Every structure is written in C-alpha cells, then in structure tokens.
Amino acid sequence: MKMKSLTVLALAVLAAVRMAASVQADDAGENKNLFKSPGAKQAAKDFKPAPDKMETNFGSLEFEGGSFPTEASTQKIYDEMDRQRATQAYMDFYPSLSLYSIVKSQIRDFGFKSASDVGVMADFMTPSENYLTGNNITVYAFASIDLKVDGPTVVEIPPGMYGNANDAAFKYLTDFGPTGPDKAKGGKYLFLPPGFKGETPKGYFVFRSPGYRIWAMMRGFGEVGNGDQAVKWFKDRLKVYPLATGPREHTAVNCSGIGANTLPPEDGSVFTMLNEIIQYEPTELFDKELLGRLATLGIEKGKPFKPDQRMQGIFDTAAKQGVAMSRAIVYASRDPEINYWPNRHWEKMFIRNTEFVADGHNDIDARTLWHYQAICVSPNLLSTTAGVGTSYLTAFRDKEGVYLLGDKIYRLRVPAKPPVKRFWAVTAYDPISRSLLGSGGNINVGSTGKPEVNDDGSVDIYFGPKKPEGKKNWIKTDPDKGFFVVFRFYGPLEGYIEKSWILNDFELLE
Structure with missing residues (x-):
C-alpha cells in the first residue's frame, strides 16, 4: 500500500513538472496557439x-514631428549602421580573408609562379612565418590552387600523407591520406571549378569546389626527412597541374625562415582585401544576406570599390572592433562548453563540431573561435575515433584563472602515459599574431624530443624568460608579452576521448 502511494505521488509530481514545463514553453512562444490565446484586446492607443x-551609445538622437530624424541624427545613425555592419562583416568573412591571405602570401612571399609550385617547411616552421597556430615539429607541404586560372586541377599525392584541402571560404573539401579516400595509398585528386559541366574522367577522387581558390596542405613524416631531402622528396612526388595539360614544370621552395605574412590586416585595409575576394569568387559562394550587407558598405560584385574618407574611417574602426570581439571570443570565451574538463582551464578549439553548427543554426562564435586562431578545417581535427586524426586543446590561463604572462615562471606537469598513438606536443604562441612565439628560444616540448621524465612517468615543462636551474624541459617566453599554448594529441586514444586522462593546469611558481 505504501509503495502504491509513493507511485501515485511520483506520478503526480511528474505531471506537475510536465505542466509547468508546458506553461513555460507556452510563455516562451514555443507552442503558443494564437487562436486560443491572442492576449487582451488592444487598440491604436496601445x-x-x-x-x-x-x-544611445553613439550619441543623442532627435526626431522632428515625432519620427523624422534631424540632419545631425541621420548622420550619426548611418555612421553607426555602417560601423556595425562592417564590424560583423569582419568576423563573418574572416575565414575567407584568412584563406585569401595565405594564398596571396605564398605567391607574394615565396615566389610561386603557378599552382604547380609547392612550398615545403623543410626545416620546420619558424616565427618569421606567421601561420595561425602552425607547428614547428612536422614538415608541411602546401599548394595554392586557382580553378579560374587552370580549370579542373589535379593534386597528385604520394602515399602516407596527412592533410586536407579547403575552399575559398575555408570550408572543408577533403582529407588526404589515412582519413581521405586514398586511405594512405596516395592518388590523384581532381578539383572541379564552380559550374563545371564537362565529363569527369575515371581514376580520380573528384571534388566540386564552390569557389575558385583552394589551399591544399599536407604533412610528411618519416622518410620525408627535412632540409634539402624534404624539398626533393616533395618535388619528386607531390604534383599539382591542370587536368587539360597534365604534369608541368614546377618548383619546390624551402619556405622555412624565408618570412611570410599570412594574416589578414587588422585595420581598414582589410576591406580592400574583402572586396578583392568578392570581385573574384562566384557570388554563389556566399550567403545573399551577407552580400546584401556588404553592398550597403560599397562592396558589390561588378562595381568599383571607392570608399570616401568617412567610410575609410568607419572601416578602420570596424576592423579594430572586429579584432577586439574576436580576441574576447578566443581568450575570454563565454561558451558554457568551452572547457574540455570541467575543473581545468584547458579549452577546446572546436567547441562542438567542425561544421560550426548547433541546434539548427550557424555557430558563429564557435566559427570565430577556430578561424581567428587556427587554419584548415577537417572533421579529423576533432577526433572521436581512437588512434585516428588529431585533437587540440589551448590554455590561456593558469590554475587560478589568470592569463599566462611571459615575465612569470610556470610549471605544467603532464601526467604519465599521455593517451596518443603517434605523439604529443606542447607549443607556445604569441597572442597578438596567434602564431609561433618569437621568444628567441625553444618553444616546443613533446614526446618526439625525448623530454626528461619524472620517476612516476610524468613530464614537467617549465615556462619563463629564463631557464630554471637544472631543468631540461623549458619553453622560453617573452617577458614583454603574454603567451598561450596548444597541446596536440596526434592519434588521440580512449583516455583522451573518454576524458579519463586529465591534463593538469599551469602552476605559477614565481
């Protein structure tokens, strides 16, 4: 009898909870039937x-006759409207700006003459090449492809590559290697331009690109070597050429230490760059609503871009505001899911997925979080299969939640047996450029470098402007600025994916 009473009580409580939830949903408009509850009668006077x-935050506004903006108010309103639209455009189009900046940089700074030329970080990446959170422990090779120039283009890759190709909006096209269709055996990838209507030949992995420019990046390991060996290895094996002509003459450039600027400007000139993208790429690549906003700013396909002094000032302010907002999103995220472990300050770079969608809408802050601090998009950068792909975590703060500063000394204790199939690495970055930290010393410690290991299998890494006495695992920081780190898991295993292995926070020593 007592059990029956408890059951009845439980059902009553459950019914009450459901009713409350239903009322709350109705109040929120989720299930509101206006025919049943339109609200109290109203008239014009209401x-x-x-x-x-x-x-307002942009000044005092006055309206004559109740609603007509005065001349002074009209100017303030349009200035603010343009500023807001330009600021949002900076963030909305940042992925496209980022890819365009990379492609332009490689042609300008590395001297590429055609899409067939390839760049090789044969002696690893250095701080003089400001790729967003690029690493200095693997040999990169990359090509800048233009389907408007060459038409259908072939990327012929050797076996064993790891990499991907992204379109002009920095959206994923395909992976290369073990997670791509060639399954690490190598092969010929054919990229078709927008609107291509010809026949597709057999023997290729075929991808239709919605834009003209494509950036293809891959990493080489093992037999690739480095230095001159790596340059020759890729020149002999990595080929990019128009389908119509077949392989053609090309160069392979050792880009390590040459210097390059791959980042979009952070002032008004970035809108000139954005106009160049809009004029070159097909209109269909971008959302019509976003293009409509750009048109109000004077950026419209087929029309000259001639901002007057007023708009140049607005563009400059908007770019800086866009940077400020992007910095907040990256370094002071308000997303409730940002932390990988709930009691640690290690943060995700991809919050939920690599498509930047959530609950049926575009996850715009998650998109900024990734693209303002990193390049390339691939589902295998957010590995959920043990031993496959990679995963990245960032740390901007110490154990107490205080930003990491270069004039302090910290210790990061990496617990024993990091769950990786290939290797792990910790790399320091400059928060201004989000690129390799130019501290003039070592900025990376990882398992491939045979770090000093404690008796319990853990690894202590020290960070600071001066090397602590008797410590081998040291990353040099710049005392005049902050820094952050990326912890890379190459081939993350169950301990990482299931979160049973937990990384410690930075400890401030002095």
Missing part, C-alpha cells in the same frame, strides 16, 4: 512608439 529623443 501602440508604444520609441521616443522622439533618444540617448
């Missing part, structure tokens, strides 16, 4: 207009 005098 309309509550905005006042004819307003105080």
Whole structure:
C-alpha cells in the first residue's frame, strides 16, 4: 500500500513538472496557439512608439514631428549602421580573408609562379612565418590552387600523407591520406571549378569546389626527412597541374625562415582585401544576406570599390572592433562548453563540431573561435575515433584563472602515459599574431624530443624568460608579452576521448 502511494505521488509530481514545463514553453512562444490565446484586446492607443529623443551609445538622437530624424541624427545613425555592419562583416568573412591571405602570401612571399609550385617547411616552421597556430615539429607541404586560372586541377599525392584541402571560404573539401579516400595509398585528386559541366574522367577522387581558390596542405613524416631531402622528396612526388595539360614544370621552395605574412590586416585595409575576394569568387559562394550587407558598405560584385574618407574611417574602426570581439571570443570565451574538463582551464578549439553548427543554426562564435586562431578545417581535427586524426586543446590561463604572462615562471606537469598513438606536443604562441612565439628560444616540448621524465612517468615543462636551474624541459617566453599554448594529441586514444586522462593546469611558481 505504501509503495502504491509513493507511485501515485511520483506520478503526480511528474505531471506537475510536465505542466509547468508546458506553461513555460507556452510563455516562451514555443507552442503558443494564437487562436486560443491572442492576449487582451488592444487598440491604436496601445501602440508604444520609441521616443522622439533618444540617448544611445553613439550619441543623442532627435526626431522632428515625432519620427523624422534631424540632419545631425541621420548622420550619426548611418555612421553607426555602417560601423556595425562592417564590424560583423569582419568576423563573418574572416575565414575567407584568412584563406585569401595565405594564398596571396605564398605567391607574394615565396615566389610561386603557378599552382604547380609547392612550398615545403623543410626545416620546420619558424616565427618569421606567421601561420595561425602552425607547428614547428612536422614538415608541411602546401599548394595554392586557382580553378579560374587552370580549370579542373589535379593534386597528385604520394602515399602516407596527412592533410586536407579547403575552399575559398575555408570550408572543408577533403582529407588526404589515412582519413581521405586514398586511405594512405596516395592518388590523384581532381578539383572541379564552380559550374563545371564537362565529363569527369575515371581514376580520380573528384571534388566540386564552390569557389575558385583552394589551399591544399599536407604533412610528411618519416622518410620525408627535412632540409634539402624534404624539398626533393616533395618535388619528386607531390604534383599539382591542370587536368587539360597534365604534369608541368614546377618548383619546390624551402619556405622555412624565408618570412611570410599570412594574416589578414587588422585595420581598414582589410576591406580592400574583402572586396578583392568578392570581385573574384562566384557570388554563389556566399550567403545573399551577407552580400546584401556588404553592398550597403560599397562592396558589390561588378562595381568599383571607392570608399570616401568617412567610410575609410568607419572601416578602420570596424576592423579594430572586429579584432577586439574576436580576441574576447578566443581568450575570454563565454561558451558554457568551452572547457574540455570541467575543473581545468584547458579549452577546446572546436567547441562542438567542425561544421560550426548547433541546434539548427550557424555557430558563429564557435566559427570565430577556430578561424581567428587556427587554419584548415577537417572533421579529423576533432577526433572521436581512437588512434585516428588529431585533437587540440589551448590554455590561456593558469590554475587560478589568470592569463599566462611571459615575465612569470610556470610549471605544467603532464601526467604519465599521455593517451596518443603517434605523439604529443606542447607549443607556445604569441597572442597578438596567434602564431609561433618569437621568444628567441625553444618553444616546443613533446614526446618526439625525448623530454626528461619524472620517476612516476610524468613530464614537467617549465615556462619563463629564463631557464630554471637544472631543468631540461623549458619553453622560453617573452617577458614583454603574454603567451598561450596548444597541446596536440596526434592519434588521440580512449583516455583522451573518454576524458579519463586529465591534463593538469599551469602552476605559477614565481
């Protein structure tokens, strides 16, 4: 009898909870049937207009006759409207700006003459090449492809590559290697331009690109070697050429230490770059709503871009505001899912997925979080299969939640047996450029470098402007600026994926 009473009580409580939830949902408009509950009767007198005098964050506004903006107010309103639209455009188009900046840099700074030329970080990446959170422990090879120039283009890759290709909006096209269709055996990838209507030949992995420019990047390990060996290895094996002509003459450039600027500007000139993208790429690559906003700013396909002095000032302010907002999103995220472990300050670089969608909408802050601090998009950069792909975590703060500063000394204790199939690495970055930290010393410690190991299998890594006495595992910081790190898991295993292995926070020593 007592059990029956408890069951009845439980059902009553459950019914009450459901009713409360239903009422709450109705109040929120989720299930509101206006035919049943339209609200109390209203008349014209119930309309509550905005006042004819307003105080806003961009000044005092006045409206004559109740609603006509005065000349002074009109100017303030349009200035603010343009500034807001330009600021949002900076963030909305940042992925496209980032890829365009990389392609332009490789042609300008490395001297590429055609898409067939390839760049090789044969002596590893250095701080003089400011690739967003690029690493200095693997040999990169890359090509800048232009389907408007060459038409259908072939990327012929050797076996064993790891990499991917992204389109002009920095969206994923395909992986190369073990996670790509060639399954690490190598092969011929054929990229078709927008609107291509010809026949597709057999024997290729075929991808239709919605844009003209493509950036293809891959990493080499083992037999690739480095230095001159790596340059020759890739020149002999990595080929990019128009389908119509077949392989053609090409160069392979050792890009290590040459110097390059791959980052979009952080001032008004970035909108000139954005206009170049809009003029070159097919209109269909971008959302019509976003293009409509750009058109109000004077950026419209087929029309000259001639901002006057007023708009140049607005563009400059908007770019800086876009940078400020992007910095907040990356370094002070308000996303409730940002931390990988709930009691640690290690943060995700991809919050939920690599498509930047959530609950049926574009996950725009998650998109900024990735693209303002990193390049390339692939589902295998967020590995959920043990031993496959990679995963990255960032740390901007110490154990107490305080930003990492270069004039301090910290210790990071990496617990024993990091769950990786290939290797792990910790690399320090400059928060201004989000690129390799140019501290003039070592900025990387990882398992491939045979770090000093404690008796319990853990590894202590020290960070600071001066090397602690008797410590081998040291990353040199710049005392005049902050820094952050990326912890890379190459081939993450169950301990990482299931979160049973937990990485410690930075400890401030002095």
